[in-house]
Amino acid sequence: MPPPIWLMRQAGRYLPEYRRVRERAGGFLDLCYDPALAAEVTLQPITRFGFDAAILFSDILIVPHALGCDVRFDEGHGPRLEPVRERADIERLSDGIGDRAAPIFETVARVADALPSDTALIGFAGAPWTVATYMVEGGTSRDFAATKLWAFNDPDGFQRLIDKLVAATGDYLIAQVAAGAEVLQLFDSWAGALPESGFERWCIAPTRALVKRLKTACPEVPIIGFPRGAGPMMTRYAAATGVDAVSLDSAVSAAWAVDALQAQWTLQGNLDPLYLVAGGRAMTEAATAVLDTLGHGPMIFNLGHGVVPQTPPEHVAALVETVRGWRPAGASR
């Protein structure tokens, strides 16, 4: 049997039907907070490609926004946030996410109602470390200097921000499950920016705390962890956090991951998204190589990172066909 397939950022700018809804919605956050439109764009790639899972259309910065942080998405720029740089800035944030994320849960409920019964609904959030980097840097960053300096110089102060995010993200994900999410993914997109000691404290420990709470509240919901760029530290991440599956970025050797992880964890990944832009034989061969390596054990086919805007939708259709047509060879592995 071929593995299930969905793609990170499968709902997005590469789809003309998404761009039409986006124009109607106004800003990007307006779209996230409009349950009718957000549900519509969540469902678009299911309708078009028949993926095995839908992932809630939303953003990892909903949690800081719900905590009272000023978050803006200006056209042509990355996100911009009012920076949180010291303990006093943390005190100014709300105690919890309150009702502000309610439209997100409404979106989840609408998608759950509309989805075919054999299509999974994936909820998600950013992992505390990654969300913290956006809050501290005030946006994206190349070197994460402000975040690291805070974490290195005042670990107890930075811990308060992380603790706040663990609590808020737990509330946020549990509410997504209550609304109908069947699987959860934690995006730790900047895990690879952490040195080993920081990885333990700022990636693994908060993720473990979050997973523990989720496993108590909703033990039946599988959790996919995505510690992007963590390389060989993924084994420690998988063993220590309690996630059920590990999403591999494209730079991770799939063969290595099979040996290091697949006996215990489902592996998700890890085609380079640029192959979806290239299309043709290059894409088919690369996708088949991923399948031949990861597909003999528990696997979810995905990319190593999100679909990029310049992706031709017909390449996505061809990829789905390649994956659906793949069969494991003989009895190897």
Place this chain on the structure above:
Amino acid sequence: MPPPIWLMRQAGRYLPEYRRVRERAGGFLDLCYDPALAAEVTLQPITRFGFDAAILFSDILIVPHALGCDVRFDEGHGPRLEPVRERADIERLSDGIGDRAAPIFETVARVADALPSDTALIGFAGAPWTVATYMVEGGTSRDFAATKLWAFNDPDGFQRLIDKLVAATGDYLIAQVAAGAEVLQLFDSWAGALPESGFERWCIAPTRALVKRLKTACPEVPIIGFPRGAGPMMTRYAAATGVDAVSLDSAVSAAWAVDALQAQWTLQGNLDPLYLVAGGRAMTEAATAVLDTLGHGPMIFNLGHGVVPQTPPEHVAALVETVRGWRPAGASR
């Protein structure tokens, strides 16, 4: 015995004496091509901190520049290059580096003359893949879309660019050795952007070809490879390329690298450069952790990436003191 120590980008903007020379030189490339001034800045961190090695002050973009590519370093921006996007663009480049890099070799000779005999002189170049990304993207990039698309869609065409870089980089490094370089480092800063299949063809294969030529021309010169972001693929890189030492970025688990690599390869690294900005106890503890992990086998103390401009020079002095004062504990490992 404590390991030898030098730091990537140890000569640079964080030093007031560097900033004074830089002002006299004019542009950044003017400084690289001025043997008197480039030798002076190469020696500055040796004079100030007594590092065990000096690394030639230069840039990985000297090779494309010597090949006739227009390269500019505008203040406040990354480098900008005239993009090489197709086979015809390759044809327009020079056949070899010609005399244009001669001032670089003159710098090496001057530094070799001036250095204390117990201080090693390290020459360097960018690895072909990394230099190619700058040439194809026309500068730095977040997703390397143009480079990957070329490599994926027209691998034979892209191979010509890589082959040209292998040849030119070989000439360039052999000339550095002839001028007095005693060790060579290959910076593959964007190795981590490659998926597994591309890593084999575009990082490992050209590096292997380059190392083979260097080992024929100057077998006594140790080669340090720095496949930044390669994670678990570093083992394959080390085994397949023929390098003598592997430089670890900060995201690599040092403990993993000890088990995977240190029996056969000297390991260099891998303190997070932001610890040098933080200073104090955080830096000392982190440096000691690196030493305690890597220091029981063949090791060169270094950072996981270059010194950042906001680094206080007194923190560097304190780091050197920490490393020089470290002793391996008992007979463990």
